Amino acid sequence: MKLSEMTREQLVEFKNEVQSEYDSFKARGLKLDMSRGKPCSEQLDLTMPMLDTLNSSSDLKSENGTDCRNYGILDGIPEAKKLFADILEVSADEVIVGGNSSLALMYDTITRAMLYGVVGSERPWCKEEKIKFLAPVPGYDRHFAICEKLGIEMINVPMTDNGPDMDIVEELVANDSSIKGIWCVPMYSNPGGTTYSDETVKRFASLKTAAPDFRIFWDNAYCIHHLSDTPDKLLNIMEECKKNGTENRVYIFTSTSKITFSGAGLAAMATSIENIADIKKSMTVQTIGYDKVNMLRHTRFFGNKENVFEHMKKHRAIIEPKFNAVLSALEAEIAPIGGCEWSRPNGGYFISFNAPKGCAKRIVELCKEAGVVLTGAGATFPYGKDPDDRNIRIAPTYPTVSDLSLATKLFCICVKLACAEKLLAE
Amino acid sequence: MKLSEMTREQLVEFKNEVQSEYDSFKARGLKLDMSRGKPCSEQLDLTMPMLDTLNSSSDLKSENGTDCRNYGILDGIPEAKKLFADILEVSADEVIVGGNSSLALMYDTITRAMLYGVVGSERPWCKEEKIKFLAPVPGYDRHFAICEKLGIEMINVPMTDNGPDMDIVEELVANDSSIKGIWCVPMYSNPGGTTYSDETVKRFASLKTAAPDFRIFWDNAYCIHHLSDTPDKLLNIMEECKKNGTENRVYIFTSTSKITFSGAGLAAMATSIENIADIKKSMTVQTIGYDKVNMLRHTRFFGNKENVFEHMKKHRAIIEPKFNAVLSALEAEIAPIGGCEWSRPNGGYFISFNAPKGCAKRIVELCKEAGVVLTGAGATFPYGKDPDDRNIRIAPTYPTVSDLSLATKLFCICVKLACAEKLLAE
Numbered sequence: 001m002k003l004s005e006m007t008r009e010q011l012v013e014f015k016n017e018v019q020s021e022y023d024s025f026k027a028r029g030l031k032l033d034m035s036r037g038k039p040c041s042e043q044l045d046l047t048m049p050m051l052d053t054l055n056s057s058s059d060l061k062s063e064n065g066t067d068c069r070n071y072g073i074l075d076g077i078p079e080a081k082k083l084f085a086d087i088l089e090v091s092a093d094e095v096i097v098g099g100n101s102s103l104a105l106m107y108d109t110i111t112r113a114m115l116y117g118v119v120g121s122e123r124p125w126c127k128e129e130k131i132k133f134l135a136p137v138p139g140y141d142r143h144f145a146i147c148e149k150l151g152i153e154m155i156n157v158p159m160t161d162n163g164p165d166m167d168i169v170e171e172l173v174a175n176d177s178s179i180k181g182i183w184c185v186p187m188y189s190n191p192g193g194t195t196y197s198d199e200t201v202k203r204f205a206s207l208k209t210a211a212p213d214f215r216i217f218w219d220n221a222y223c224i225h226h227l228s229d230t231p232d233k234l235l236n237i238m239e240e241c242k243k244n245g246t247e248n249r250v251y252i253f254t255s256t257s258k259i260t261f262s263g264a265g266l267a268a269m270a271t272s273i274e275n276i277a278d279i280k281k282s283m284t285v286q287t288i289g290y291d292k293v294n295m296l297r298h299t300r301f302f303g304n305k306e307n308v309f310e311h312m313k314k315h316r317a318i319i320e321p322k323f324n325a326v327l328s329a330l331e332a333e334i335a336p337i338g339g340c341e342w343s344r345p346n347g348g349y350f351i352s353f354n355a356p357k358g359c360a361k362r363i364v365e366l367c368k369e370a371g372v373v374l375t376g377a378g379a380t381f382p383y384g385k386d387p388d389d390r391n392i393r394i395a396p397t398y399p400t401v402s403d404l405s406l407a408t409k410l411f412c413i414c415v416k417l418a419c420a421e422k423l424l425a426e
Numbered sequence: 427m428k429l430s431e432m433t434r435e436q437l438v439e440f441k442n443e444v445q446s447e448y449d450s451f452k453a454r455g456l457k458l459d460m461s462r463g464k465p466c467s468e469q470l471d472l473t474m475p476m477l478d479t480l481n482s483s484s485d486l487k488s489e490n491g492t493d494c495r496n497y498g499i500l501d502g503i504p505e506a507k508k509l510f511a512d513i514l515e516v517s518a519d520e521v522i523v524g525g526n527s528s529l530a531l532m533y534d535t536i537t538r539a540m541l542y543g544v545v546g547s548e549r550p551w552c553k554e555e556k557i558k559f560l561a562p563v564p565g566y567d568r569h570f571a572i573c574e575k576l577g578i579e580m581i582n583v584p585m586t587d588n589g590p591d592m593d594i595v596e597e598l599v600a601n602d603s604s605i606k607g608i609w610c611v612p613m614y615s616n617p618g619g620t621t622y623s624d625e626t627v628k629r630f631a632s633l634k635t636a637a638p639d640f641r642i643f644w645d646n647a648y649c650i651h652h653l654s655d656t657p658d659k660l661l662n663i664m665e666e667c668k669k670n671g672t673e674n675r676v677y678i679f680t681s682t683s684k685i686t687f688s689g690a691g692l693a694a695m696a697t698s699i700e701n702i703a704d705i706k707k708s709m710t711v712q713t714i715g716y717d718k719v720n721m722l723r724h725t726r727f728f729g730n731k732e733n734v735f736e737h738m739k740k741h742r743a744i745i746e747p748k749f750n751a752v753l754s755a756l757e758a759e760i761a762p763i764g765g766c767e768w769s770r771p772n773g774g775y776f777i778s779f780n781a782p783k784g785c786a787k788r789i790v791e792l793c794k795e796a797g798v799v800l801t802g803a804g805a806t807f808p809y810g811k812d813p814d815d816r817n818i819r820i821a822p823t824y825p826t827v828s829d830l831s832l833a834t835k836l837f838c839i840c841v842k843l844a845c846a847e848k849l850l851a852e
Contacts, residue, residue, distance in 0.1 A: 036497065044495040048482040055481070056474040069470040069687040071462065099525050104713040111537060111712075115552070115576065126541070126552050142711075149711045150541065257714070261495040264719035285568075285575040286537075287530040288683070291717065293690035 002338035003419055015420035022370065022413050030371030032407040037190070037349035038398040039262055042318050046311065047260040050301040060296060068292035074283050075276070076268070080295035084268040086305040087224060088252055090238050094270045096279065099290045102255035102267035106217060107146055109251055109269065112282050113180070113215070114150060119248050119278050121213040125180060134172060134182035136164035138352060138380030138391045140190040143183040143219065147382070154382035155179070159189065163196030166203045177210035181217055187234045188222040191352040191380055191393035193345025195232035205240035207249075218252045222348040224312050225258060227320050232346045238270065247272040256298060258315070258349065259308065266298050322396040326351055326408050333412035339419060342394075351394040352380075359418045360389045366414035372407045428764035429845055441846035448796065448839050456797030458833040463616070463775035464824040465684055468744050472737065473686040476727040486722060494718035500709050501702070502694070506721035510694040512731040513650060514678055516664050520696045522705065525716045528681035528693035532643060533572055535677055535695065538708050539606070539641070540576060545674050545704050547639040551606060560598060560608035562590035564778060564806030564817045566616040569609040569645065573808070580808035581605070585615065589622030592629045603636035607643055613660045614648040617778040617806055617819035619771025621658035631666035633675075644678045648774040650738050651684060653746050658772050664696065673698040682724065684741070684775065685734065692724050748822040752777055752834050759838035765845060768820075777820040778806075785844045786815045792840035798833045 006014065054060065060068045062077035075081065076097025085092040098105045112118070114126040125131050133147050135154040147154050155172065157164045163186065173179050184204075186196040196204075204216055218237055226232075241247040248271075256265035271279075302308050327344060330353075334340050339356040355363055360377035367374050375393040378384040394411070396404055432440060480486065486494045488503040501507065502523025511518040524531045538544070540552040551557050559573050561580040573580050581598065583590045589612065599605050610630075612622040622630075630642055644663060652658075667673040674697075682691035697705075728734050753770060756779075760766050765782040781789055786803035793800050801819040804810040820837070822830055 038497050041493065044493065047495070050482075051480050051484065052482045054477050056476075056478045058474075058477065067467065067470065069473070069689055071464050071683075071688045073689075100717045101713045101715070107712040111541065114541060115537065145711045149708065257497075261719060262497045263495055263499075263715060264717045282575065285571045286533040287527045289527070289689060291526045291690045291720065293687060294717065294720070 001336065003423055004338055008424070011420055011423055015417065015424060018413055018416045018420060022366065022417055025410050025413060026370040028371075030406065030410065032371060032399055032403050033373045034395050034399060034404070034407050034411075035373045035375045036398065037258075037395045039258055039315075040318065040398050040400070043315055043397070044261060046314050047301075050260060050297055053300040054293065054297050060293060062292065062296065066292070068296045071288050073292060074280055074287070074289050076290065077292050077295050077299070079299040080266065083299055083302060083305060083308070084254065084270070087308065088220065088254060088268070088270050089236050090252070090270045093273060094238065094276060096269050096276060096283075097290065097295055098267040098269065100257075100263065100265055100267060100294070102219070102221065102253045102257065102269075103142055105267050105269050106143070106219065106253055108286075109279070110146060110150065110181075110217070112279065116282060118213050118215060119274055128178065130178045132176065132179045134164070134169060134179060135382045136182070136184065136189075137382070138191055138386075138393070139183060140185055140219070141375070141379040143217070144382045152180075156382060156387075157182075159192055159194060161194060163189075163194060163200035166200055170203065170207060173207055173209045173211070173214060175210055179209075180211050180213060181215040183217050183219065185219045185221060186237070187220055187232060188225060188345055188348025190221070190348065191343075191350040191391070193343040193348050193350065193352060195234055195346070198235045201235040201237050202240055205237060205246055206244045207246075214249060216250045218250050220252055220254045221258070223254055224309060225315070225349070226312065226347040227316055227323055228346040230346070248275055251275070259311065260298060260301075264294065266295060319397045322399075322401060322404050323351065325401060325405050326394060326396045329405070329408040329412055334415055337416060337419060340415060349395060349397055351396065353392040353394055354390045355392065355415060356419055356422060357388045357390055359415075359422050360386060360392050362418040362421065363392060363411075363414045366417060367411060370410055370414070372410050374411070427762065429849055430764055434850070437846055437849055441843065441850060444839055444842045444846060448792065448843055451836050451839060452796040454797075456832065456836065458798045458825055458829050460821050460825060460830070460833050460837075461799045461801045462824065463684075463821045465688055465741075466744065466824050466826070469741055469823070470687060472740050473727075476686060476723055479726040480719065480723050486719060488718065488722065492718070494722045497714050499718060500706055500713070500715050502716065503718050503721050503725070505725040506692065509725055509728060509731060509734070510680065510696070513734065514646065514680060514694070514696050515662050516678070516696045519699060520664065520702060522695050522702060522709075523716065523721055524693040524695065526683075526689065526691055526693060526720070528645070528647065528679045528683065528695070529568055531693050531695050532569070532645065532679055534712075535705070536572060536576065536607075536643070538705065542708060544639050544641060545700055554604065556604045558602065558605045560590070560595060560605060561808045562608070562610065562615075563808070564617055564812075564819070565609060566611055566645070567801070567805040569643070570808045578606075582808060582813075583608075585618055585620060587620060589615075589620060589626035592626055596629065596633060599633055599635045599637070599640060601636055605635075606637050606639060607641040609643050609645065611645045611647060612663070613646055613658060614651060614771055614774025616647070616774065617769075617776040617817070619769040619774050619776065619778060621660055621772070624661045627661040627663050628666055631663060631672055632670045633672070640675060642676045644676050646678055646680045647684070649680055650735060651741070651775070652738065652773040653742055653749060654772040656772070674701050677701070685737065686724060690720065692721060745823045748825075748827060748830050749777065751827060751831050752820060752822045755831070755834040755838055760841055763842060763845060766841060775821060775823055777822065779818040779820055780816045781818065781841060782845055782848060783814045783816055785841075785848050786812060786818050788844040788847065789818060789837070789840045792843060793837060796836055796840070798836050800837070
């Protein structure tokens with residue numbers, strides 16, 4: 001029975017039952033973590049053979065003859081550039097292979113814009129009176145943290161089933177030249193699991209922007225992270241931009257953090273040739289180049305993108321049951337009480353859960369008190385402020401299936417309890 | 427006979443002889459590179475066994491239980507922090523272990539100062555009207571390039587046999603609050619091979635600075651890179667700073683770029699606990715952390731600092747003969763003609779050569795035309811401008827001994843030719 005249809009008496013009874021379930025859970029002293037989108041040990045184990053691809057008798061030369069052990073090459077060895085180019089469906093000369101963190105590449109890119117500007121800038125962004133970014137919400141907390149740290153004001157743009165609300169995006173960027181960029185996770189978005197529609201991608205490519213140096217930070221973190229036999233498809237934004245002559249507008253990012261090792265993978269970015277040349281002018285000052293031996297380790301392990309795709313199937317086999325465990329618990333426990341919504345993603349790392357207004361913080365708090373850590377309520381919004389206090393990001397991949405089932409059971413109890421409390425307080 | 431003592435006739439004859447030697451060298455079509463301080467293949471081979479320390483059956487947990495394959499840990503795994511702490515003679519909680527490039531750590535550090543300021547700053551450095559750095563000269567071109575890129579004005583400070591001229595340093599920093607920092611390579615300096623005296627280090631630690639947020643960028647790249655049985659000793663600047671309560675003043679950098687793999691080693695920085703805390707507040711926004719698997723690979727390979735020191739002896743055995751080849755050629759060929767000076771370093775990667783005024787560019791040009799690439803004349807000075815056009819940095823490590831002998835032979839011919847040309851033109 002839906003909570004909204006219960007009499008006050010029924011609701012009190014419901015709450016009391018749930019409260020006693022909660023109390024007995026709390027007494028168990030759990031210590032579980034569903035807070036971050038981290039791969040589990042089994043997933044990391046899949047990549048252990050990669051460590052055997054290079055040993056003391058290996059030839060550590062790149063296919064172009066470069067000794068990967070020594071200094072040299074800013075933008076990555078050719079075979080690594082090609083692998084990422086194939087995955088991102090761009091050309092190898094549109095790729096820079098970085099260190100182990102695409103977040104670091106994004107931070108670096110925006111920092112360079114602050115200090116030096118980008119192709120088309122009238123001045124460094126830090127010399128502008130005010131800079132703003134659009135933040136599709138709910139979104140990725142680490143994107144928002146970069147803007148907050150740099151003093152870039154964020155404007156929330158609601159996500160739809162097709163991506164950010166493009167009517168709003170178009171209106172804002174056309175009229176405000178202080179809006180210099182937007183954060184996008186275009187495929188299996190974090191946390192909603194949404195893949196941007198073809199129309200959304202086309203509208204991004206053809207945006208009329210008041211700022212001459214507007215940039216799309218296209219964080220394609222989950223481009224090949226499918227959880228379905230009928231995966232989503234994302235239109236190639238680089239190709240669309242080229243049709244519109246706007247290819248300097250987009251910075252595409254990805255990494256192998258959720259393909260090989262999260263802490264020791266490869267990150268890459270793709271952008272126009274003109275942007276690449278501009279970036280390399282700064283990179284040559286800022287580093288001696290990224291770890292080429294690790295690039296070689298990755299490319300020798302995979303060989304080609306088809307093998308990467310095969311590898312991803314093994315990831316799916318490990319994490320799909322975890323997503324299903326959460327989703328079926330929500331279906332069984334939360335669907336009946338009504339008032340909540342959640343995503344059923346075809347890929348990516350998260351389930352986005354929307355509680356009734358004003359309940360998210362309370363749910364996270366209840367979970368925490370009973371020993372289950374969730375991503376903080378509000379984290380999916382700029383400045384940690386979810387205006388409706390509704391959204392919770394569930395990250396099912398890291399715990400074991402049995403821990404996850406337990407944590408989800410508790411989560412459902414906390415949702416029920418918070419919802420009942422809320423209705424009773426009204 | 428010294429050129430300066432020759433009659434014009436003798437000088438013309440000398441020049442003609444050298445010119446014909448040069449011409450026959452040129453005809454050989456050499457293609458040699460003495461431009462960068464890169465280790466040679468044999469040196470890199472020393473570290474090949476490191477690749478065997480981790481394989482598919484290894485336990486990739488840090489000593490604190492962290493799975494190095496996954497996300498987590500900003501400042502490095504404990505064993506890597508300890509190894510660098512031991513090498514730099516600081517405590518492990520004063521260390522951040524970074525990626526594969528200490529240059530990138532330096533760039534990051536100065537960029538953070540630009541964008542956010544440092545402990546003690548009144549505002550971000552980029553909000554100051556003007557920022558200046560002191561540049562001991564001759565020095566390292568990549569340090570200077572960072573300042574130039576960021577629009578930080580550099581003021582030359584001459585090097586003495588004890589380090590930068592501290593009378594000048596003290597005078598400048600006491601009276602100009604726009605001077606925010608200084609670049610130092612305190613041990614086996616690049617290119618001069620000078621190790622700062624105890625007095626110099628003490629004077630750095632007790633500097634009275636007009637800027638409340640003055641910083642010493644202490645690039646201790648060659649701290650254990652000895653070429654002698656009686657190596658130089660550098661006073662511990664962190665300890666000296668602590669005696670003066672100035673420990674927030676110093677950022678120490680080093681790396682294994684010339685210990686393990688130049689392109690795939692570890693970099694580290696050391697500074698006060700207060701600075702570390704401040705830096706980590708930014709780091710948590712800018713990256714998911716550096717490659718912990720590579721940290722583990724290094725610490726398992728070395729175990730402790732004593733083994734690192736043993737490893738460095740093997741490097742010395744490879745490169746010391748190269749230094750000696752250059753030095754004995756200079757002694758035999760250039761000492762007799764007079765007018766030139768060069769360093770005889772106890773360690774590091776370079777020989778600093780001072781030609782007569784106005785000759786350095788010409789020498790580099792002559793070498794280049796005959797197929798030997800040297801570091802560009804002027805590169806050891808800010809903005810590439812050697813006011814006396816004297817200094818040339820010789821990097822003997824990368825070529826084979828036979829290539830190096832050939833290149834040095836040519837270098838000596840070019841020096842003679844340029845000196846003779848110069849005298850004849852006067």
